[in-house]
Amino acid sequence: MLYQLHEFQRAMLSPLTAWAQAASKSFANPASPLAYVPGATRLSAGYELLYRLGKDYEKPEFNLHQIVKDGHNIPIIEQTIIEKPFCRLMRFKRFADDSDAVIQLKDEPVVLVCAPLSGHHATLLRDTVRTLLQDHKVYLTDWIDARMVPLEDGEFHLDDYIAYIQEFIRHIGAKNLHVISVCQPTVPVLAAISLMASRGEDTPRTMTMMGGPIDARKSPTSVNSLATQHSYEWFENNVIFTVPPNYPGVGRKVYPGFLQHTGFVAMNPERHAASHWDFYQSLLRGDEDDAEAHRRFYDEYNAVLDMDADYYLDTIRVVFQEFRLAEGTWDVAGERVRPQDITKTALFTIEGELDDISGDGQTFAAHELCTGIPEKNRRHFTAEKCGHYGIFSGRRWRTIIYPQLRDFILEHNKAPKVVKEKAEA
Template sequence: MRYMMTYDLMETMRNTNQWLGATAKTMASYPAFSIVPNPALAWAAAWGEVTERTFERMVVKPDWGIHTMTCEDGKDHLVNVETVVEKPFGDLIHFDVAGREEQPRKILLVAPMSGHYATLLRSTVKSLIVNCEVYVTDWHNARDIPVSAGKFDVEDYTLYLMEFMRELGPDTHVIAVCQPAPLTLAATAYLAELDPEAQPRTLTLIGGPIDPNATPTDVTDFGHRVTMGQLEETMIQRVGFKYKGVGRMVYPGLLQLSSFMSMNADRHSKAFNDQILRVARGEASDHDAHNRFYDEYLAVMDMPAEFYLSTVERIFKNGEIASNSFEVAGHKVDIGAITNVAVKTVEGAKDDISAPGQCVAALDLCTGLPDDMKAAHLEPDAGHYGIFAGKSWRNNIRPLVLDFIDSNSGPKKPAPKRKAKLKAVKTDAA
């Protein structure tokens, strides 16, 4: 019960701060006060506006905001977000451009489940949808998933990815961004063993911790330093009574956000102080740079406790992917089973989360893949975010990834026969 009380206390604090902001904004904007202009009142109203918006965004799932796009015919076409596969912990969605011919490139964009919603990849999707059919893994907020839906750990995540790949078929090109890279590699390998004909054509891994120990960072040091008991005691709480997932053990989004903010507290504090002054001077807008960034950054989601804990233990502490000893449902997945899926890795030279060396380690694990089906790219001067969004992605990395996809879109070599056929595994979380 104490875990549930802590969860509700955090939500109460967030709700109270949102109310305080709304109250300050309303009171300081009272029409009668305009008779005697006072800079303090303008500042109080601005503080209230920024505070209300900040704490409100923490429990709101951002919209994709991709409603139309201009195609080669010069016309604006509606973009519909359609659910292709619906599952308890995440859906496979498709950005369907109405009235446009189906594009030859079919891309599965695997979004991270690391505290933020899949909408974090909005700019990535917008850049690819121009000439690709884009599908995205849209993970759900654990607080909204009833306990009756069961558990969800790294093995269930891997099985979800396998089902999504099977649904899209063998002409799919998979791009995994950051956290899901090791599990996407494992899912591809397991699919190569289980159903070789369903393997995707290419697999692009962007800034993922395939081998976290290849180049240690603060993230990997923390993973080794803290014990699993300490993590469970300090990070895990039960969802409170307000949500459908009441009683589910989670790593709360609000707790994650406090960790994110504390790492760069001075920078965030300055950003909010500057925004308050801009609002007071009438220089801010609903979609200015500050709001665009923080509307997404502050929107956090709860992670299933078993997923978070198993990620730390099995991917970071035990290095099961790096040592090719990862198991799914009691079966050891052999990454060397990937024999006809072209694999490319992308890293940022200034990435301080998944440092250069961690992702490219995937190529050494693909022992069954010929060298001409492997590729690696190190983007100079790019940080973690820049390798899948921003200038580095748009100008350099995206063209390279699409060239890699096009060069491996010809007729596929027949998948090698396995000696023994593996038993299929149910993909629904137990």
């Protein structure tokens, strides 16, 4: 019923937000007589703030169309390589006309970026992908909003997530692949590679774990505490709802995005209130750069997706309540997850000093589990004065963290032979 009430509220607010948007433009447009009434700037700013507080936020576009590399303009094309019911494997393919540039692009390492399935869309990693494209061929997991997946497409569990990752790794080719997992996927990605190693399959050359709950018992945050303070049944009875009839996934049990968003905001309500006030002040000052930065951030932050209930509840139990990976008690489709069986994949773990999502030591715990990896092939880095999102986005990511990640990948990369076929990479 809560989901239906949310949809009713959204429908009721839609005319108000449309009117607020029109009013804001009317008081700001120089061609409008309303722009010259006393207090027009304040009215325009107030109406825009009202519009942004009430509007729907759809999944943003990646908008990664071009990068500049060594003086060359490199066009970027988004490609869907594999399409599964709950995820699509994307590639951001780079093209060049210059023959030297083509050879250089073809020689660069291949990375698979495993985006989180924890509320936000994969577009949250836009800055991560844009930066990686300077020196790598980039693939990305783009998870589908569960409310858009029809019931006939079947169930989706944490075990299925792991199977997806393994399929993507095999398709790209593990021998010359570098896997990067950001936050939530660190656990299933480590499980996927562990199982492949145990079976004797090829495993990626490197795996980089960034700000994830490998062992959520270490330095527990408010996110971890929520999972341990409530029972599995509490989550099942209080946060799981049925998708209403106006979506393709009608009837599917999900953890709704709007509930997740409420939880995100509730973690730091003062910070968000101050941010909206600063946005209003920026509009009054005519500081369009600051105002646009606010719009870009909240266009992404407020765009959330529903998670399939089976997957979400599995994650609560396995990762945050029973700590099965850290305890060595996790079985996936009848196979025990044994990180100690990984021997040929180098490990890099990255944490943020100020991370309030994954606490200090939670990601480093991967080193304690992956005992089969020689010490010379393991590295850890803690970014000072860096919060959770700063690990993979923003100035510190680009100037401090990425150079270390790039060098780590290059150190362990085995460049494939170049075949001059066509001008693409």
